[in-house]
Amino acid sequence: MTMRQWWVLLLAGLAVCAVAPILSSINAPMVEMSRETPVEPRKVSLTYHDPPDGLLVEDTVYLTEGIEVNERLLAAGKDVAFRPGHLAAGVRVDRNGRLSGTPQQAGTYVASVVGCAGRTCDKDDVTLVVLGNVPWQPRELAFPGRAGAPLDGEIGVEGGPAGVLPTFTVTDYEKLPKGVSIGPDGRVGGVPAAPGAFEVPVRICVAGNCAGVVVQLLIA
Known part of the structure; x- marks a missing residue:
């Protein structure tokens, strides 16, 4: 073997050794690498409620001397329980806001009421105007009209x-x-x-x- 042939064989052997690892990596199964996925920020929906101006929707009640009270306080918030007790002029309030009693003397009276929703309580003044x-x-209880024409x-x-x-309340809407x-x-x-009485x-x-009272509607 000549020197030239010996160098050719040596270079060929080195080439085979270099290519073998590459071929083995190509034939090996691919393994998927884990990657970090950025987490989108969680969307939080916030609802803001403006606090009411006071405990009561209406803070003035008109009453008549010697007439039994049949009124109710209306709270501005939900699930409000009133603190029962005496207000003024012989009038009391229960936990539902219902007023009871019979005012005995005309005049204007201011009393404090307390209402609580859970552990949160609020205080407000109510004015009782007792009239003579x-x-x-x-004045009018009968109204004629025609079907299809504005009344x-x-x-x-x-x-x-x-x-x-005065205030007017229909007590039976089916009528x-x-x-x-x-x-x-x-x-x-x-x-x-449609026509009818x-x-x-x-x-x-x-x-x-x-x-x-009974209101008569006479529709021709």
Whole structure:
């Protein structure tokens, strides 16, 4: 073997040794490398509630001397329990906000009420305006109309304490003809859908002095 042949064999052997690891890595199964995936920030939905201006929705109650009270305090928040007790002028409040008693003397009285929702309590002043017992009577109770034509009327009240607006409450809505309504201000309106004679029970209150009446709707 000549020197040239010996060098050729040596170089060929070195080449085989260098290529063998590469070929073995190509034939080996691929292993997937784990990678870090960035976590998206969690979205948090926040709801903000503005606190009410006070404990009560309405802080003035109108009552009539010598007339049993049938009113209720309305809390601005939810699930509010009132602290029972005496308010003023012979009037009491229970945990549901219901007022009871019979005012014996006219005048304006301011009393504090406490209401709690869970462990959170709030305090507010309520004004009881006790008016003298001035007789009153309804002014209009019968309203004629025609089916398909707008109805426009007002019950109204004569007498009662000066400056006090009466309130009107329908006590049986099923008695109302279809398309007709009676509002808390005594307005009778709407468009009657069919003719007929209808008698609607309504409760009228003037400063806590209440009476039930029957409103007649005569639709031709």
